[in-house]
Amino acid sequence: MTFRFDVSGRRWQAVPSPALSRHHKDWLTRGGALTRHLSALGRVSVRVVAERVMPADADQCRAIGVPLRTPMWARDVILLVDDEPVVVAHSVTPLAYSRSVWQAMRRLRTRPLADLLYHDRTVTRSALVSSPLGPRHLLHGRARHDARDPIVGGCPRVRLWARRSVFLRHGAPLLVTEAFLPRFWRRLQSVQSVHGEHVRD
Template structure:
């Protein structure tokens, strides 16, 4: 099932002309993001928060569920070579977190990719991307995670997609922190990509 952002949403289904070639690549790169990050350097994953919450109005359309429906939320930060590079916010209906997506509760410091890419029953939507704004739920999560070290909203680019398993959705939103881009640009992996037309 594909994602169709409502008119009021910041999410877009095609790369913005304002994105650089490097940004387009990472925002719409298929497969597990963690695998790509590991090509740049050692990745460390830190779980910041896991909790139950009500589905926010700005995010309810992503799961095709009513506003304030109970969801299970997982928020993490991934660092490369000790540099905070990506933060992610994932959520699924609370009931699904006890059944089809219960593995999400047992990951600890392992990435979601460990449970998403080895099951033929799981399908993934296309990607959406956006530049964050102060009011964006993802930016509010970033502020909670990073505190006074949180960069300005408009300096952060994010992507999201939804995984589906037997009709139950799991949304994964990943945001690239400003320090990620120069770190990636220094790697031979990223430099090879920049030569390709995205």
């Protein structure tokens, strides 16, 4: 099967909005494993929220080039720093590839996806793109109901800044979307005030 990718889609941008702070721009465009970067802020752990089969929506179809409602294997997790939820993430690949090229994704349990992506030279990554997510997005719901972020819960219309990219292994795509919770930006600000500068490893 041949895939035609459009990871940017309609709302996702390769260059973050000029109106964002430099810290927002920094974290939305950092390469490498997000969990490794988060470890500079504290102890990182992964909470698995759901692993299931779901149909691809229109945005995912454009991003990885599959027909609408193609069966996908999806994994939703919350990333925590010192037991505080800071990021909600959603990863999807066509169901057939979750049983072949990306089958290790089904056995991760509470290990981060980075364990698969950054220790395999056959894996390549697209450019990172970013977008604010509104209340209709799946990850916005995860932030409200699973991560229980008080700002998102108290103001359901607040937008979450997120980033995404496509990983390829032997031609098989894996779309990874990561949304930063308001808690993350508060924690980052707190760490910066202690160290006098933004944290970067």
